Amino acid sequence: MAVTETERSAMRRALSIAANGPRGINPQVGAVILSPAGVVLAEGWHRGAGTPHAEVDALSKLTSDATRGATAIVTLEPCNHTGRTGPCAQALIDAGVTRVIYALDDPGAESSGGADRMRAAGIDVVSGVQSDRAHELVADWLVAHRLGRPHVTVKWAQSLDGRAAASDGTSQWITGPDARADVHRRRAEADAIVVGTGTVLADDPALTARDGDTLHPRQPTPVVIGSRPTPPDAAVHRHPHAPLFYDSHDLADVMADLGARGVQRVFVEGGPTLASAFIAAGFADTVLAYIAPVLLGGDRLALTDIGVGTIDDARRLQVQEWVPLGADLLAIAQPVVSPPEGS
Template identity: 75%
Template structure:
C-alpha cells in the first residue's frame, strides 16, 4: 500500500516533533498516530535517556484500545530491544495498531529489527518516507551507531583561489561577519570542536561558540590534536570545558576515544593539515567550505595532501547546499560514496 497524503503530513509533523527532544546519546524521534480515517489522534516525542520513546509517549495520551486499527507514523524504525524502556515494536503490537510508517531504519545491532517483528505480527509496515529530512535530525546518531565513531564535519574558510591564509600566515579574517556567525551557530550544535596544534599556536583560538559577545548555552568540548606543546597561556584554557588533548597522529584512536566519551558530532575546524588528514582518512561525513571573494595567492593552501595522485582518484562530493552569507558563499557537501565512510575498528585499521 502506498503512503497516503495524511501519512506524509503526519511524517512532516513527526520530524518537527523530533527536534523538541534533547540531543544526546539517544536519537531525537517523533511520532504521530492517525485514526483509520486519517485524523491525528496522538503525538509524542522522545524527551531524553530513560524516558518513554516517541511511540510510547504518544500512546500515553490515548485511552486504552484507542490505538486499535490506527497507523503509527514514526521518524525511526520502532526499536526491538529492552533497555531502560521496553521495545516499542512490542508496545505497538500490544496497542493493536494496523500499520506503521517510518522514515529511517535503526542500524543498531540490538535495537534494530523492529520492522520485522511488526510484520511477523501481521502489521503493515512502510519504510523510507521522508528519509532525507529525518536524516538531517539524527544523522550524527546514525553515524555513531553504524560506524562506532562521531559524525565528522570538516570546515574551512578560503579565498577564491583556495588559500587559507596570506603568505605571512595571517588569516583573520578571510570571511565576513555573517559567515563567522554561521560558524559559531554550527559550533554550538556540535559536541566537540577539534583543531591542530598548528592552529592553536598560530591563531590562539578560544574554541567557544559565541552569539555576538555572549556564549551560546551549549558549548562544544575543545579538542586539540598534535604533538607540539600548547602554552599555558593559550586562550582555549579559558574554555568552559576542560581541554581534550591527543598527541597521537592516529585519528582512529582519537575517534574511538571521542566515541567512548559519548561525543556524536565532531566539528573539525583547523587547520589545513588536520582537515586534510581527516579527508585522507575518509573520516569526513560533511564538508563546509566558506569561500570569500578575495585573492591571496602564495603557498598557504586550504588543503594539503589528501591522497589523490590522479584525477581518477579525486574525492568527489555531492553538494547539498549553497548559502550566500553577505559577500561570502558557503558550500555544504558530503562524499559521493557515503558508504565508503570509515568504520573505527579495535585494531585502528
C-alpha cells in the first residue's frame, strides 16, 4: 500500500516533535498515531535515557480500543530489545496497530530487527519515508553510535610555516577576525570544548561560543584535561555550563565518560600537546587547520610528537574543503582510511 499524503504529513510532524527531545546517548525520535481514517490520535517523543520511547509515549495517551487498527508513524525503526524500557515493536503489536511507517532503520546490533518482528506479527511495515530529513536530525548520534565514542574535531591555528606561537609564547592573534568568528560558530555546534590545563593556565580562556560580544544560544560544555589545578578565579568557572575536570592522561577513559554523559561532538581546542595527544591516540575524526599568511619561525610547532618515526608512518589526511576566511585559509580534513589488506 502506497504512503498517503496524510501519512507523509504525519511523518513531517513526527520529525518536528522529535527535536523536543534532548541530544544525548539516545537518538531524538518522534511518533504520531493515526486512526484508520487518518485522524491524528496522539503524539509522542523520547525525553531521554530511561524514559518511554516515542511510540510508547504516544500509545500511553490512548485507550486500547483507540489503538486497534491504528497506524504508527515513527522517525526511527521501533526497537526490538529490552533495556531500561521494553521493545517498542512488541508494544505496537500488543496495541493492535496494523500499519507502521518509519524513516530510518535502527543501526544497533541489539536494538534493530523491530521491522521484521512486526511483519512476522502481521503488521504492514513501510520503511525509508523521509529518511533524508530523519538522518539529518540524528546525524550526530549516528556518527557517535558508529564510532562507539563522541566524534572529535581537533582544531588549531598556525602560521604558514606551521607555528602555533611566536618564540615568546604569544599567539593572539595569528589568524584574523573572519577565522576567529568561524571558530566560534563551530564551537556552538559542539557538545563539549576540550583544552588542557596548560592552555587554561597560560591563556585563561572562557571557552564560550560568541558572536562578537554576544554569547551564542547554544554553548558547549567546557572540559579541562590534566593534573595541574585550575585556579578558582579562572574564566572557565564563569562559563554558562559547569566545567568538567579530568585529572587523567587516558583519553580513552575521558572519551568513554563523555560518551556516557551524552556528548556526541567534541571540539578540541587545546594547545599543541593536547592536539597531538588526540591525534596520536587516533581520536581525530576531523582536523581544522586555520592557516595564516604569516611567518614566525622558531620551535613553537602547531603539533608535537604524534608517533610518526618514519615517512611510512605518516598520518595521511584527505582535505574535504579549503575555505577562504579573509586573509586566512581553513583546511577541513579527515584521516585517510586504509583499505583492508588484500582488498
